[in-house]
Amino acid sequence: MNDHFDGDNRTDPPPMANERATLIGFLRWQRETLAMKCSGLDAQAMATRSVAPSSMSLLGLLRHMADVEHSWFRRIMAGNDIPRLLCTKENPDADFDGAVAEDAVVEEAWRAWRHEVAFAEELVSQIPSLDTPGKKSDPWRGPMSLRWVLIHMIEEYARHNGHADLLRERIDGKVGQ
Template sequence: MSELNKRADMFLDARNDPRADGPRLGDERTTLMGFLRDQRLTLEIKCEGLDAEQLARRSVEPSTMSLLGLVRHMAEVERAWFRLRLSGLDLPRLFCTSEEPDAEFDGAVADPTVVEEAWRLWREEVAFTDDFVARAASLDATFEVDRHGTMSLREVLVHMVEEYARHNGHADLLRERIDGRVGQ
């Protein structure tokens, strides 16, 4: 077997891929939410089948990045944008504080309870985001966002797709380092 075939064998079998690659035809909200859904699924796929130790495994020193840290980070990102900034809810951050600004990564330790909590919180924030977007009258709705000025819901959704896509690139490398699995 050639090196190319060995690498190709590490991809997710297309028959088991839950992603739809976004809607082919649809309005703007459906399209953006479809691409966001697929990016979220990609993060889940990168983490599937791994135990707490593997999920918490750091990339390379001095980085504290891990797959578990990325799950916690994305829960924090979803919360920051949709609960705190756009909804204006007065809630604490999930992991980060002014004393521990990198807590989502630093606290990503090899403990099944920490893993369970990370996925639970991420799913709660994803559900809140999805509900918020579904209830919004228009993607043209604007919000005053600290450090960013006036932003439309459309712009925030594009940013979320970009945020997941960037971190899914990290997740791809982290997963390959753990067990050789690469992927789309």
């Protein structure tokens, strides 16, 4: 049943803009793509795993991206000394492992993801230059510029949106661009 999504309301990135507006536009489009892939599903569908033994699900991806947004923008760029949103040293896969078919878990995942995206958008709007480093260094790579973080986030969403395409098609046959 290969149906397409009705009313694709994603905002196209600007075709003629400066680097900052282009990066922000592509990141917004990737975020909107994940939201579209997860839209209109109940908790059972959101928690549907891809194939054994993988723990990947749309709900897990949504939780994972909330955790990734939190880590890069709150912890690295803003320098907040706070723990990860979901994952810990003891449970590095908590984002996927905790993606269970419960309405409250789905609602919390949406709330957390939207909250982290809003924080990131506000923070990015206040940082004057793409060359501005985060207030904390990444433990593996050292200091990171806003430019690097934005490009990494685009890459992170793009990779996982490919997973989301396959998961959604498996759930109800919906495909997109």
